[in-house]
Amino acid sequence: GWDDIGGLDETKNAIKSAYGLALARKPEGVTIDSWRNFLLYGPPGTGKTLLAAATAGSLDATFFSVKVSDMLSKYFGESTKLISALYATAARLSPSVIFLDEFESLSPPRGSGDSGAERRIVSTLLAEIDGLNRKGSQDLIITIGATNLPWLIDTAILSRFQKRVYVPLPDAAARRIILEIFIDRRGHDTQLSLARLVERTAGYSGREIEQICQTAVTHMTQRANPDLMA
Numbered sequence: 602g603w604d605d606i607g608g609l610d611e612t613k614n615a616i617k618s619a620y621g622l623a624l625a626r627k628p629e630g631v632t633i634d635s636w637r638n639f640l641l642y643g644p645p646g647t648g649k650t651l652l653a654a655a656t657a658g659s660l661d662a663t664f665f666s667v668k669v670s671d672m673l674s675k676y677f678g679e680s681t682k683l684i685s686a687l688y689a690t691a692a693r694l695s696p697s698v699i700f701l702d703e704f705e706s707l708s709p710p711r712g713s714g715d716s717g718a719e720r721r722i723v724s725t726l727l728a729e730i731d732g733l734n735r736k737g738s739q740d741l742i743i744t745i746g747a748t749n750l751p752w753l754i755d756t757a758i759l760s761r762f763q764k765r766v767y768v769p770l771p772d773a774a775a776r777r778i779i780l781e782i783f784i785d786r787r788g789h790d791t792q793l794s795l796a797r798l799v800e801r802t803a804g805y806s807g808r809e810i811e812q813i814c815q816t817a818v819t820h821m822t823q824r825a826n827p828d829l830m831a
């Protein structure tokens with residue numbers, strides 16, 4: 602849910618208003634498709650997956666989480682079949698949110714030679730993202746791409762995402778909420794004040810803050826069970 606994500610208020614609001622618009626009834630005669638595809642980019646561990654999952658949760662949508670590299674198969678034709686099957690399933694279970702992580706894997710490294718098979722994979726996925734095969738259908742499929750390496754993505758592919766949103770490292774206010782999520786809300790207490798922890802975690806991602814909290818809990822558990830390690 603949205604409450605499990607610390608900070609990123611602007612990002613959350615951008616997503617909520619976008620989907621409010623996508624789902625809203627259009628005035629009579631208005632036929633323009635609202636945009637429904639997002640690209641989230643920024644450092645790893647900053648909540649991109651969480652944002653996609655919260656979007657699905659808030660829309661009561663089926664959530665598909667896929668690494669693009671996992672869809673790329675060496676076997677000719679397999680990747681395009683996988684992509685079509687993914688979108689066909691999402692249409693059947695509509696409304697759906699498809700989260701495509703490591704989106705940059707779709708663009709082959711420059712100078713690596715571009716094969717016909719690779720181009721077919723890209724064009725199949727872009728057609729699905731654009732919803733070309735579903736024109737006129739009522740199915741709602743939202744594609745959310747995510748990447749830590751946006752500069753590797755081809756501009757033609759980038760342009761398919763009407764909305765590109767930067768997901769930054771958490772600032773002090775966001776770190777405070779993330780620390781509260783992993784300490785207070787789990788019923789833990791710390792000797793160091795929250796303000797000090799916020800200071801000491803400057804530059805950390807949400808995932809790194811979570812890992813520190815997990816490490817602290819592991820140490821507590823070990824101290825409470827000295828015989829465990831004997």
Ligand code: ADP
Nearest residue numbers: 605606607645646647648649650651807808811
């Ligand atoms: P990304 O997709 O950007 O690499 P994730 O969304 O998978 O990162 O985040 C990894 C984990 O780190 C999450 O499961 C969550 O536990 C924690 N995390 C990251 N950012 C936040 C945040 N803003 N609020 C709460 N937890 C966070």
